[in-house]
Amino acid sequence: MYNLNYSKLKKNFLFMKLAYWMYSGPAHIGTLRIASSFKKVHAIMHAPLGDDYYNVMRSMLERRRDFTPVTASVVDRHVLAQGSKEKVINNIIRKDIEEKPDLVILTPTCTSSILQEDLQNFVNRASLETKADVLLADVNHYRVNEMQSADRTLEQIVIFYINKNKKQNTINREKTTYPSVNIIGSFNLSFHNQHNIAELKRLFKDLNITINLIIPENASITDLKLLPKAWFNIVPYKEIGLLTAVFLEKEFDMPYIDITPMGIVETSRFIKKIEKILRIKNFEVNFDNYIEKQTRFISQSAWFSRSIDCQNLIGKKAVVFGDATHAVAITKILVREMGVNVLWAGTYCKYNQIWFRKELENICNEILITEDYNLVAKYITKSEPAAIFGTQMERHIGKRLNIPCGVISAPVHIQNFPLSYRPFFGYEGANQIADLIYNSFTLGMEDHLLEIFGGHDTKEINTINNFNNSLSWTPEAEEELARIPRFVRDKIRRNTENFAKQKNITTITLEIMYEAKELVTKK
Amino acid sequence: MSNVTTEKLTFECETGNYHTFCPISCVAWLYQKIEDSFFLVIGTKTCGYFLQNALGVMIFAEPRYAMAELEEGDISAQLNDYLELKRLCLQIKRDRNPSVIFWIGTCTTEIIKMDLEGIAPKLEIEIGIPIVVARANGLDYAFTQGEDTVLASLTQRTNIKNNLNTNIENSFHKPLVLFGSLPESVVNQLTSELHKQNVSVYGWLPAKRYSELPIIEEGFFVCGVNPFLTRTATTLMRKKKCTLINSPFPIGPDGTRAWIEKICFSLGIKPFGLEERERKAWSNLETYLSQIKGKSIFFMGDNLLEICLARFLIRCGMIVYEIGIPYMDKRYQAAELNLLEKTCLEMNVMFPKIVEKPDNYNQIDRIHDLCPDLVITGMANANPLEARGINTKWSVEFTFSQIHGFVNASTILELILKPLTRKFMPESIKTNQYNTTQKS
Numbered sequence: 022m023y024n025l026n027y028s029k030l031k032k033n034f035l036f037m038k039l040a041y042w043m044y045s046g047p048a049h050i051g052t053l054r055i056a057s058s059f060k061k062v063h064a065i066m067h068a069p070l071g072d073d074y075y076n077v078m079r080s081m082l083e084r085r086r087d088f089t090p091v092t093a094s095v096v097d098r099h100v101l102a103q104g105s106k107e108k109v110i111n112n113i114i115r116k117d118i119e120e121k122p123d124l125v126i127l128t129p130t131c132t133s134s135i136l137q138e139d140l141q142n143f144v145n146r147a148s149l150e151t152k153a154d155v156l157l158a159d160v161n162h163y164r165v166n167e168m169q170s171a172d173r174t175l176e177q178i179v180i181f182y183i184n185k186n187k188k189q190n191t192i193n194r195e196k197t198t199y200p201s202v203n204i205i206g207s208f209n210l211s212f213h214n215q216h217n218i219a220e221l222k223r224l225f226k227d228l229n230i231t232i233n234l235i236i237p238e239n240a241s242i243t244d245l246k247l248l249p250k251a252w253f254n255i256v257p258y259k260e261i262g263l264l265t266a267v268f269l270e271k272e273f274d275m276p277y278i279d280i281t282p283m284g285i286v287e288t289s290r291f292i293k294k295i296e297k298i299l300r301i302k303n304f305e306v307n308f309d310n311y312i313e314k315q316t317r318f319i320s321q322s323a324w325f326s327r328s329i330d331c332q333n334l335i336g337k338k339a340v341v342f343g344d345a346t347h348a349v350a351i352t353k354i355l356v357r358e359m360g361v362n363v364l365w366a367g368t369y370c371k372y373n374q375i376w377f378r379k380e381l382e383n384i385c386n387e388i389l390i391t392e393d394y395n396l397v398a399k400y401i402t403k404s405e406p407a408a409i410f411g412t413q414m415e416r417h418i419g420k421r422l423n424i425p426c427g428v429i430s431a432p433v434h435i436q437n438f439p440l441s442y443r444p445f446f447g448y449e450g451a452n453q454i455a456d457l458i459y460n461s462f463t464l465g466m467e468d469h470l471l472e473i474f475g476g477h478d479t480k481e482i483n484t485i486n487n488f489n490n491s492l493s494w495t496p497e498a499e500e501e502l503a504r505i506p507r508f509v510r511d512k513i514r515r516n517t518e519n520f521a522k523q524k525n526i527t528t529i530t531l532e533i534m535y536e537a538k539e540l541v542t543k544k
Numbered sequence: 545m546s547n548v549t550t551e552k553l554t555f556e557c558e559t560g561n562y563h564t565f566c567p568i569s570c571v572a573w574l575y576q577k578i579e580d581s582f583f584l585v586i587g588t589k590t591c592g593y594f595l596q597n598a599l600g601v602m603i604f605a606e607p608r609y610a611m612a613e614l615e616e617g618d619i620s621a622q623l624n625d626y627l628e629l630k631r632l633c634l635q636i637k638r639d640r641n642p643s644v645i646f647w648i649g650t651c652t653t654e655i656i657k658m659d660l661e662g663i664a665p666k667l668e669i670e671i672g673i674p675i676v677v678a679r680a681n682g683l684d685y686a687f688t689q690g691e692d693t694v695l696a697s698l699t700q701r702t703n704i705k706n707n708l709n710t711n712i713e714n715s716f717h718k719p720l721v722l723f724g725s726l727p728e729s730v731v732n733q734l735t736s737e738l739h740k741q742n743v744s745v746y747g748w749l750p751a752k753r754y755s756e757l758p759i760i761e762e763g764f765f766v767c768g769v770n771p772f773l774t775r776t777a778t779t780l781m782r783k784k785k786c787t788l789i790n791s792p793f794p795i796g797p798d799g800t801r802a803w804i805e806k807i808c809f810s811l812g813i814k815p816f817g818l819e820e821r822e823r824k825a826w827s828n829l830e831t832y833l834s835q836i837k838g839k840s841i842f843f844m845g846d847n848l849l850e851i852c853l854a855r856f857l858i859r860c861g862m863i864v865y866e867i868g869i870p871y872m873d874k875r876y877q878a879a880e881l882n883l884l885e886k887t888c889l890e891m892n893v894m895f896p897k898i899v900e901k902p903d904n905y906n907q908i909d910r911i912h913d914l915c916p917d918l919v920i921t922g923m924a925n926a927n928p929l930e931a932r933g934i935n936t937k938w939s940v941e942f943t944f945s946q947i948h949g950f951v952n953a954s955t956i957l958e959l960i961l962k963p964l965t966r967k968f969m970p971e972s973i974k975t976n977q978y979n980t981t982q983k984s
Contacts, residue, residue, distance in 0.1 A: 037612050037613065037614060037629070037631075037632060038612070038613040039610050039611070039612060039632050039635060040592055040610065040611045041610050041611070042592075043589065046589065046593040047590045047593055049590070068682075069566075069681065069682030070560070070564060070566070070682040070685075070686055071564055071566025071567065071568075071594070071682040071687070072566065072590060072594075072682060074565070074594050074597060074598060074924075076924035077563075077597070077598070077922070077923040077924045080923060080924050081923050081927070084927055085928065086927065086928060086931035087928055087979060088908075088924075088925065088928045089924065093561065095560055097683050098684055119905060131589060131590045131652060132588070132590070132651040132655065132682075135652065135656060166589075
């Protein structure tokens, strides 16, 4: 019965791509990240054996103490031949009894979505027998990726419960007496999210704004009816929460802020925007003093920008790559707050590219939008920056090229789920980022000493002659080359050899080296 | 409790709701084993993301594997699977020039019925590189069974002429081929153990390189080194007309001895000095044994090594409550099951319950009731169990460690002992339970 329409299906699968690595995961991961962020929500994947590795990621990366509320309704050979029949329904009912969740989300996977089973029908039938609500995650596995699907699932759940409560007349539309806010987009397995939220809590406490709800992390779906009580919403991450914020704006006329409070400048812009919203709501506030005090005296990063340390960073070359939120924020910090020359900034969030380009159009010259890490590696090799700010993949590229890298965005490894307090948001976040950036570049004084004394590595340079074999270096020139700090040595070698080639010189002497250097400096 | 014996091993089958790795993970160790190979996994983003996450750092070492990622595209129907795969394989040939390309079929290729076995022979001729097709998908198999599907397919290629020196005439017995992918040093250890008994190993499936695959002919003896190689064994018997030596697996000194003995008997050779060899191996383990004696263990089951590990650990004096296992081939594992029974009787312990296709949820309930000293489990359950005060060991480590033969028995016990001997942890932080939800 499932043999139908293979020819039609096949037509859609004809674009094959050779891939070694991907920046963002498949759609169902996004759905599972949202589902398992809520309290008492259980996700059931309609998936073959082994597709439940999300549980491994959550349990390992975030070192979760609780069992991940995700189980699979296994698609095996039997299901392939005869359909799931009662299996999915029984699994939903079983979880309802075992875990007593408030909501069960049935999550299709790549595999199950091409089976074209009527999952909605299973959901409808199961929900007749369960105490829990049952939803089918509404995501197209071949059209959207992890982040888009997370965004969509969160919206779907919020809409479902707002509508449900509307019917039951249990929506709480009355605003809180004093200003309050919903934070939308805090969820499992995001980059330093737990620390960012703590930092936001601190910030709002300082501003005398209460936090109404944080969704989805640790939120209960029974609380969703309280969403309209807040005065406004914030969406700190570009990738997740916007759909929900837009829905709430339409439905309840709730304004939202989608500025990421990352870096001193953006954090103050974020706070000013809050001020503006509160004033529109006839609540007179002025946060100027707060911003002033934080910037000048509490946070260290504004002063750092001014300090002589940071002077050494001026004009240094860097490249940035990551998700849209982080790549934009870090690029702005590097350029505006530290005077670093960002050669190019890029993102793998293709669907955010218009926003991305707009945000950075006057800040860096070149924009790179790609999901192909090979292309990113090529760009990095070509531009030879002094430091990279990127994901774990860029860190590995940097290792290969001997260029330091600060990790600023997912995808990440377990070491990017630190135990200690490491926010990227707010004023403490700005401190952390300043440290990260400063430590990624070779330290200023060290840099000078290396240049003067030819580096502290006295080891022979091992001539990995993947450069130009038709050229030979005199011993004196080799020795001089060895004196050049390791991290720029390859570049000098390449420049010199290119220079020699242009001049049709086959033996590189000291003189040629200096001539080449002069020419490069003159440029 | 420990001196209760039942008459026979009991087998149960649960719902199959358990956590395990997808069988395509076999490319992780097979591409390293077969040095001139390239593995092309034909699947979706889900498969790719799994490999990327499960294999962690290895991905950055420019591995000899890649995904042929199937995507939805509005491309004209004039293109077809054949042309697409040809394009990718030519690219692989150009970039890596492997001696063989493995196509790993996935759930998606099964469902859309992509005819990989049909396309491969044609394309092979066209591009001039052998293509071996293996269907290592999550619809049919679990974790290590992936290797089984690859080796079963590889078996069909063992009649290709190669430059291996044949020494059939030189040995006293019919040629013996061992199957199962093991690290080179373990291969050498086992080969030399057999050599001491005047058994010469004609070849291994797989070999270090594709070009070194042994020719397998009718009448050869074959013997497996791992318990998950059912299909490979079947293919060798049916297609190659080989004689399978059904033996316990060379895990632990007891298993290794039984394995060698069985091979010797089958080849008509009288083994010698094995008893002494085993005794010596056990005496090397004495310090470990005193520490694990009487401790209880629970296998949740995910890699099919469970039966032989349990058998070895019972011999070590442990009590095994439950052996979860994804799939139980009672014929291929017959000798191993016999040895397990024998071991239980000799050690005077109750027979453990063998649970095929376990249900993790029920198992966790049983774990709460039984409070075993150690649970062997996958990474999805390890941290949550630790938070509930239960010692765990990741099952995956047994797959990736060297555990075969007399020499490596200590590795198994070291893995087992690691969580059991957190000596330096103060009681105040060791015994606290860290879970954040109350189980009702």
